[in-house]
Amino acid sequence: MNVTTILTIVLIILSAILITTVLLQPSKSSGFSGSIAGGAEQLFGKKRTKPYEVMLHKLTIIASIATFALATAMNFIA
Numbered sequence: 001m002n003v004t005t006i007l008t009i010v011l012i013i014l015s016a017i018l019i020t021t022v023l024l025q026p027s028k029s030s031g032f033s034g035s036i037a038g039g040a041e042q043l044f045g046k047k048r049t050k051p052y053e054v055m056l057h058k059l060t061i062i063a064s065i066a067t068f069a070l071a072t073a074m075n076f077i078a
Contacts (some may be wrong), residue, residue, distance in 0.1 A: 001063050004077065011070050018063040 004074070005068065007074050007077070011067065011074065014063055014067045014070060018060065018067050021056055021060040023061055025060065026053060
């Protein structure tokens with residue numbers, strides 16, 4: 001196998017992980033009524049983050065950085 005082929009396969013896997021983590025994250029908006037009440041909830045600290053939401057957020061950041069870095073590296077190789 002060629003190095004470019006291996007990097008392409010890794011890029012496809014990273015892209016699938018990135019898409020999955022973005023789609024699994026819960027929505028942060030509740031429409032117009034949520035925008036009015038949402039500010040008060042953030043101000044008084046009623047909204048708690050769940051551990052899996054934090055994990056998904058970190059995994060999304062890692063996957064996006066890795067995908068961007070690999071795509072940039074593949075561009076310089078080709």
